[in-house]
Amino acid sequence: MALLRNSLALxxxxxxxxxQADNISLRxxxxxxxxxxxxKPLHAEVGKFAVTPNVRQGAEGDQWVVVAKDAQGRVLHxxxxxxxxxxxxxxFNPRSGAIDLSTTVQQREGSFExxxxxxxxxxxxxxxxxxxxxxxxxxxxxxxxxxxxxxxxTLEQAAAxxxxxxxxxxxxTPAATATTILNNGTTWRCGQRQVGCRCGGAxxxx
Numbered sequence: 001m002a003l004l005r006n007s008l009a010l011x012x013x014x015x016x017x018x019x020q021a022d023n024i025s026l027r028x029x030x031x032x033x034x035x036x037x038x039x040k041p042l043h044a045e046v047g048k049f050a051v052t053p054n055v056r057q058g059a060e061g062d063q064w065v066v067v068a069k070d071a072q073g074r075v076l077h078x079x080x081x082x083x084x085x086x087x088x089x090x091x092f093n094p095r096s097g098a099i100d101l102s103t104t105v106q107q108r109e110g111s112f113e114x115x116x117x118x119x120x121x122x123x124x125x126x127x128x129x130x131x132x133x134x135x136x137x138x139x140x141x142x143x144x145x146x147x148x149x150x151x152x153x154t155l156e157q158a159a160a161x162x163x164x165x166x167x168x169x170x171x172x173t174p175a176a177t178a179t180t181i182l183n184n185g186t187t188w189r190c191g192q193r194q195v196g197c198r199c200g201g202a203x204x205x206x
Contacts, residue, residue, distance in 0.1 A: 023049040024118035024155060026125065028066070028148075030084055031109040037064075037085055039127050039148035042111055044158035049115045052079045062086060063130040064147065068116040071123040077116055080130060084110035118155070125150045 027043040054077075067078040084107060091101040116125060126146040150158075 022046055022118050023051055023115050024122075024125075024159065025049050025113065025115045026155070026158075027111055027113045028127065029109070029111045032085055032106070037083075037147055041150055041155065041158045043162050044155055045162055046118055046159045051077055051116060052114045054079050062088070065128040065130050066114050066116070067126050067128060068118070068122050069124050069126060070121045076122060079114045079116070081112045081114065084112060123152050125155060 023046070025045045025047070026041060028039055029042045030037050030039050032038075062083050063080045064083055065078055065080055068076045070076055087105050087107050089101075089103055089105055090099050092098065093100050116122070127148040128146050
């Protein structure tokens, strides 16, 4: 019984450590290039985020796989995202509810967001083509090289740039102002010289 309690305590400590690890929230933009999809980091923020769970669905070519890797190329975490350049569209018959038309249309650009591990072990983030619904990041690498690769320094620069932008926006926000209202129970006036105010700047009861 004591062994079970100790085991549960160790598991709880391990879970707490994982929850507190630094992760990166990453927004990646994509567009249709001359030779295929092109990717670039649009925004990054490092913090105590939960990683995006990996849910595989869709046919081959309908998804990309985003992976975090260590310096030895081992996959630390992978997430499947929809191929935003291919959008599946369906139209329905309003009376019967049956599908009238099902087709795939091409889009020129877009973006997606993922949260990945970003502790000291993370060396890079890659976008890979998905090789079928049952495939994995390793099989995708074996079949073809990455569609895009962002090393740690690139991701750190993106996170620093995002932090600077947020700080500048906060600094540019005008300070809040307050108006004191004096009320004697009957009538009042504001006590500030403002456009449209007839109190003449003197606070007090009328």
